[in-house]
Amino acid sequence: MKLSDAPQQPATTESTELLSGAEIVCRALKAEGVEFLFGYPGGAVLVIYDEIYKQKSFSHILVRHEQAALHAADAYARATGKPGVALVTSGPGVTNAVTGIATAYMDSIPMVVITGQVPTHAIGQDAFQECDTVGITRPCVKHNFLVKDVADLAETIKKAFYIATTGRPGPVLVDIPKDVSAAKTLYHYPAAVEMRSYRPVTKGHSGQIKKAMQMLLGASRPMIYVGGGAVLGNASAQVTELVRLLGYPCTNTLMGLGAFPASDKQFVGMLGMLGTVEANMAMQNSDVLLAIGARFDDRVIGNPTHFAAGNPTRKIVHIDIDPSSISKRVKVDVPIVGDIKEVLTDLIAQLKAAEQKPDSKAIAAWWKQVEEWRSKDCLKYKTGGDIIKPQYVVEKLWEVTKGDAYVTSDVGQHQMWAAQYYRFDKPRRWINSGGLGTMGVGLPYAMGCKFAFPDADVACITGEGSIQMNIQELSTCKQYHLPIKVILLNNRYLGMVRQWQQFFHGDRHSESYMDALPNFKMLAESYGHVGMDIEKPADVEGALKDAFAMKDRLVFMNFITDQKENVFPMVPGGKGISEMILAEDL
Amino acid sequence: MRHILSILVENEAGALSRVAGLFSARGYNIESLTVAPTEDATLSRMTIVTSGSDEVIEQITKQVNKLVDIVKIVDLNEGKHVERELMLVKVRAVGKDRDELKRTADIFRARVIDLTEKTYVIELTGTGNKLDAFLEALDRSLILETVRTGACGLGRGEWIIKA
Numbered sequence: 001m002k003l004s005d006a007p008q009q010p011a012t013t014e015s016t017e018l019l020s021g022a023e024i025v026c027r028a029l030k031a032e033g034v035e036f037l038f039g040y041p042g043g044a045v046l047v048i049y050d051e052i053y054k055q056k057s058f059s060h061i062l063v064r065h066e067q068a069a070l071h072a073a074d075a076y077a078r079a080t081g082k083p084g085v086a087l088v089t090s091g092p093g094v095t096n097a098v099t100g101i102a103t104a105y106m107d108s109i110p111m112v113v114i115t116g117q118v119p120t121h122a123i124g125q126d127a128f129q130e131c132d133t134v135g136i137t138r139p140c141v142k143h144n145f146l147v148k149d150v151a152d153l154a155e156t157i158k159k160a161f162y163i164a165t166t167g168r169p170g171p172v173l174v175d176i177p178k179d180v181s182a183a184k185t186l187y188h189y190p191a192a193v194e195m196r197s198y199r200p201v202t203k204g205h206s207g208q209i210k211k212a213m214q215m216l217l218g219a220s221r222p223m224i225y226v227g228g229g230a231v232l233g234n235a236s237a238q239v240t241e242l243v244r245l246l247g248y249p250c251t252n253t254l255m256g257l258g259a260f261p262a263s264d265k266q267f268v269g270m271l272g273m274l275g276t277v278e279a280n281m282a283m284q285n286s287d288v289l290l291a292i293g294a295r296f297d298d299r300v301i302g303n304p305t306h307f308a309a310g311n312p313t314r315k316i317v318h319i320d321i322d323p324s325s326i327s328k329r330v331k332v333d334v335p336i337v338g339d340i341k342e343v344l345t346d347l348i349a350q351l352k353a354a355e356q357k358p359d360s361k362a363i364a365a366w367w368k369q370v371e372e373w374r375s376k377d378c379l380k381y382k383t384g385g386d387i388i389k390p391q392y393v394v395e396k397l398w399e400v401t402k403g404d405a406y407v408t409s410d411v412g413q414h415q416m417w418a419a420q421y422y423r424f425d426k427p428r429r430w431i432n433s434g435g436l437g438t439m440g441v442g443l444p445y446a447m448g449c450k451f452a453f454p455d456a457d458v459a460c461i462t463g464e465g466s467i468q469m470n471i472q473e474l475s476t477c478k479q480y481h482l483p484i485k486v487i488l489l490n491n492r493y494l495g496m497v498r499q500w501q502q503f504f505h506g507d508r509h510s511e512s513y514m515d516a517l518p519n520f521k522m523l524a525e526s527y528g529h530v531g532m533d534i535e536k537p538a539d540v541e542g543a544l545k546d547a548f549a550m551k552d553r554l555v556f557m558n559f560i561t562d563q564k565e566n567v568f569p570m571v572p573g574g575k576g577i578s579e580m581i582l583a584e585d586l
Numbered sequence: 587m588r589h590i591l592s593i594l595v596e597n598e599a600g601a602l603s604r605v606a607g608l609f610s611a612r613g614y615n616i617e618s619l620t621v622a623p624t625e626d627a628t629l630s631r632m633t634i635v636t637s638g639s640d641e642v643i644e645q646i647t648k649q650v651n652k653l654v655d656i657v658k659i660v661d662l663n664e665g666k667h668v669e670r671e672l673m674l675v676k677v678r679a680v681g682k683d684r685d686e687l688k689r690t691a692d693i694f695r696a697r698v699i700d701l702t703e704k705t706y707v708i709e710l711t712g713t714g715n716k717l718d719a720f721l722e723a724l725d726r727s728l729i730l731e732t733v734r735t736g737a738c739g740l741g742r743g744e745w746i747i748k749a
C-alpha cells in the first residue's frame with residue numbers, strides 16, 4: 001500500500017511530518033528500538049550518515065571492514081535475540097558485506113541490512129560503485145527490497161524487521177538509492193504489517209503433537225536431538241523441562257549448544273562429524289528420535305543413506321518452524337511445523353496429563369548402554385608434556401570464567417575444541433558460524449557480544465589463520481574500548497585443513513602451514529591493547545586469570561599450542577556417524 | 587515424474603528471478619516456465635513444468651512456498667486439470683508443399699496466421715504431446731523456426747486456485 005492511499009492515522013503524531021528518506025531510516029530504526037547500527041560510510045549513504053550525525057537514539061559503530069559490520073550485527077542478534085542492523089554503501093560496500101550476510105543466512109539469524117544504491121536514474125547505467133545488490137544478495141537473504149519511491153520506505157523497513165524476526169528468522173536487505181534517501185514524504189511508520197504472501201505458522205498441529213507424545217512414551221531407546229532452532233526460538237527452558245520430564249538422553253548440535261545444559265547428566269555431548277561417541281552412537285541406535293529445531297545436515301548425521309539404512313525401524317519426530325526443513329535429508333514419521341516454544345509447551349502439557357509413563361525398565365537398560373559408550377571417555381587427551389594442549393586452554397578458560405562467558409569462535413580445530421570443552425549451560429552464549437563456516441567471524445562476533453553485554457566476559461577463541469581474516473577490527477575494539485579476551489590457539493597451521501590432509505591426503509600438507517606470522521603480542525600492542533605470549537602449560541591458568549582480571553583492557557593471548565594435535569572423535573566425510581575414528585585408535 | 591506447478595505470486599519486480607534462482611540454486615529442473623499478470627493486477631500466475639521424485643516435488647513446493655513473494659503454490663497433478671501450450675511454427679511453403687502443409691495444419695486444427703510467397707507461420711494450441719505430434723508430422727526440412735510458450739493449466743470444475 002502506498003502512503004498516499006493510506007487512510008489518515010490521527011493517532012500517530014508523526015503522520016504529518018515531511019521527512020527525507022534518510023530521516024525516515026533513522027526514525028524507523030528508533031521505532032524498532034535499535035541500539036546499535038554497525039556500518040561503514042560511502043557516497044551512496046552520505047545522506048543517511050548526515051542524519052545519523054544529527055540523531056541520538058542509537059549508536060553507530062564504525063568498523064574497519066564491512067564484513068565485520070555484518071558479523072558484529074549478526075553476533076548482537078545471536079547473543080540478544082533482537083535483530084542486528086547494519087548499514088553499508090553501494091558497490092564494494094555491498095560486496096564486502098556479502099560474506100557476512102551469507103553467514104547470517106546459513107544460521108537463520110535475524111538481521112536488517114540497509115545498503116545504499118546509486119540514484120534511481122543511474123541504475124543499470126554501470127554507474128560508479130553500482131552493483132546489482134538485490135541480484136547479488138538474493139540467494140543469501142530471506143528477502144530483499146529495492147526501494148524506488150520514498151513513499152514506500154517506511155513500510156518497507158517495517159516489513160524488513162517483520163520478515164527478519166518472524167518464522168524461520170534470517171537477514172533481510174533494504175537497498176535505498178541515493179535520491180530516495182534525499183527525497184521527502186509524509187512520514188508514517190506502521191505499527192504492524194500484514195502480508196498475504198507471508199504468514200508463518202506458529203501453532204503446532206495438536207493431533208501430531210499427540211502422536212509424538214505416544215511415540216515418545218512407547219520408546220525403549222529414545223534420543224532427543226536439539227539444534228539451533230531451539231536457541232533461536234528461545235525454547236531452551238522448554239527443551240530442558242521436556243528432557244528432564246522424560247529422563248531420556250539429549251544431544252545438542254554445534255548450533256544448539258546451550259539449549260540443554262552441558263553439565264546435566266542427561267547431556268551426552270555434541271553429536272556429528274566431531275561429536276562424542278555416546279551422542280553419535282545413541283543417535284544411530286535409537287528407536288525413537290525426537291529432533292527439535294535441527295535439520296539433519298551433513299555435518300550432523302553424515303551420510304543420510306547410511307543413517308537411515310543402518311536403522312530402518314527408527315521412528316523420527318521432527319519439530320521445526322520451517323516446513324522445508326522437514327523430510328529434506330531424512331524422511332520423518334511425525335512432522336510438527338510450528339514455533340518450537342509453543343509446540344514444546346503443548347507437548348509437555350500433554351505428557352503431564354498422560355496416564356502412560358516412559359518404560360522405566362527399557363530406559364534404564366538404554367542408559368546402561370549409553371553409559372558404556374560414555375565410558376570410552378572419547379574427549380580424553382594426553383596431558384603432562386611441556387607443550388600446551390589446546391583442549392587444556394579451553395578447559396581452563398571455562399574454569400576461569402566460571403562457564404559464564406560469551407564465547408565466540410572462528411572456524412577450524414579451535415572451534416571444535418571450544419565446542420567440546422567449554423561446557424555451555426545457557427543458550428546464546430556460544431556464538432559461531434556453524435552453517436557457512438566463515439573464518440574471520442570470531443573477533444567481530446566478540447564485538448557484537450560486548451556491545452550487547454558490556455559487563456559480561458567475552459572470549460574469542462581463534463586460530464592464527466582465522467584471526468588474520470579480520471584482524472583490522474582490533475582498531476574498532478580500541479575506538480570503542482571493548483575489553484574482549486582473544487584466546488589465540490596458535491598451532492602455526494590451518495589446523496583443520498592439516499588434520500584432513502593427514503588422514504585423507506597422504507599427510508601432504510599442501511598450503512596449510514602458516515608461515516610468516518606476525519608477532520601477535522606486538523601487533524596487539526600496536527593497536528593499543530595488551531598482548532601476551534604463553535608457551536608453557538604451567539602458565540596457562542595464571543595468564544587467563546591475569547587477562548580476565550584486566551576488566552577494561554582487550555587482552556590478546558597468543559597461546560603457542562601443540563602443532564600436531566587433532567580433533568577427535570572424527571567421522572570421515574561421506575561416512576555414517578557411527579564410523580568414528582578415536583584418538584585411542586591411533 | 588512430470589509435474590505441473592501453478593504459482594500465484596505478488597506482481598513485483600524480481601519475483602520471477604527469485605523463483606528461477608531457487609530452481610537453479612537447488613538443482614531442480616525446469617522444463618518450462620510461463621508467467622503473466624492475472625485478472626487481479628497485483629498478482630501474477632506462473633506455471634512451471636518440472637520433474638522429479640515425490641520427495642523432490644515436495645521439497646520444490648516447500649521451498650517455493652518459503653519465498654516471501656509467493657502467495658500460493660499448487661501441484662496441478664494432485665487433481666484433474668486441463669493444460670494447454672501454444673506453438674508458432676514458421677515453415678518453408680513453396681510449390682506442392684504449400685497445400686500439403688495447409689492440409690496437415692487443418693488435421694491438427696492449426697491455423698496459418700501469416701503467409702508470404704515462400705513461408706507460413708502456423709499457430710497451434712494443445713497439450714505438449716499434440717504439439718510434438720504436429721512437428722513429427724511435418725517434413726523436418728521445411729521447419730524454419732519454432733517457438734513454444736510452455737504449458738499453462740487450470741484445475742477442472744470447482745477446483746479454484748485463488749489468493
Ligand SMILES: Cc1ncc(C[n+]2csc(CCOP(=O)(O)OP(=O)(O)O)c2C)c(N)n1
Pocket residue numbers: 410411412413414415437438439440462463464465466467489491493494495496497
Ligand atoms: C573464509 C574461509 N576460507 C577457508 C576456509 C576453510 N578452512 C576451514 S578451517 C581452516 C583452517 C583454519 O585455521 P586456523 O584459523 O589457524 O584454525 P585451526 O584449525 O588451526 O585451529 C580453513 C582454511 C573457511 N572455513 N573459511
Ligand SMILES: [Mg+2]
Pocket residue numbers: 412463464465489490491492493494495
Ligand atoms: Mg591454526
